[in-house]
Amino acid sequence: xxxxxxxxxxxxxxxxxxxxxxxxxxxxxxxxxxxxxxxxxxxxxxxxxxxxxxxxxxxxxxxxxxxxxxxxxxxxxxxxxxxxxxxxxxxxxxxxxxxxxxxxxxxxxxxxxx
Numbered sequence: 001x002x003x004x005x006x007x008x009x010x011x012x013x014x015x016x017x018x019x020x021x022x023x024x025x026x027x028x029x030x031x032x033x034x035x036x037x038x039x040x041x042x043x044x045x046x047x048x049x050x051x052x053x054x055x056x057x058x059x060x061x062x063x064x065x066x067x068x069x070x071x072x073x074x075x076x077x078x079x080x081x082x083x084x085x086x087x088x089x090x091x092x093x094x095x096x097x098x099x100x101x102x103x104x105x106x107x108x109x110x111x112x113x114x
Contacts, residue, residue: 002026002104004096009108016086020108022079022096030054030074032099036081038092038110045103048094049081064090086112 008020020036036048049070050059058070069082079096091112095103 002098004098004103004105006094006096006105006108009094009110011111011113012086013114014087014112016112017082017084018086018110020081020083020094020096020110022081022105024077024079024096024098027098029072029077029098034070034072034079034099035097036070036079036094037097037103038090038094039107040089040092045095046092051079083110086110088112 003025005023006020008018010018012018031053033050033052035050037045038048039045048061048064049068051070051072055072060068067085071080091110093107093109095105095107097103
């Protein structure tokens with residue numbers, strides 16, 4: 001059974017940082033591209049970032065480019081999202097997802113507020 005468990009969210013002030021983690025199991029993590037997506041209150045899913053299976057290629061939504069960094073540790077079956085210079089508009093539930101499949105985990109809440 002595929003499992004993706006997100007963690008690391010919380011309440012942070014504008015300008016602060018958080019590091020999200022996504023623990024993967026039930027599939028060959030190192031063979032799959034991975035994504036982070038988010039859902040703000042009252043809005044649909046928004047793609048945030050992508051990383052290829054080996055970790056050598058990444059891409060970002062314009063809204064987070066230069067502030068967020070995606071990475072992965074295939075030995076630990078874990079995906080990361082380092083989020084710096086956080087803004088109130090980054091407030092959302094963040095999900096990880098494999099390949100092109102929809103997010104399947106419970107997500108982790110990120111709230112940016114003073």
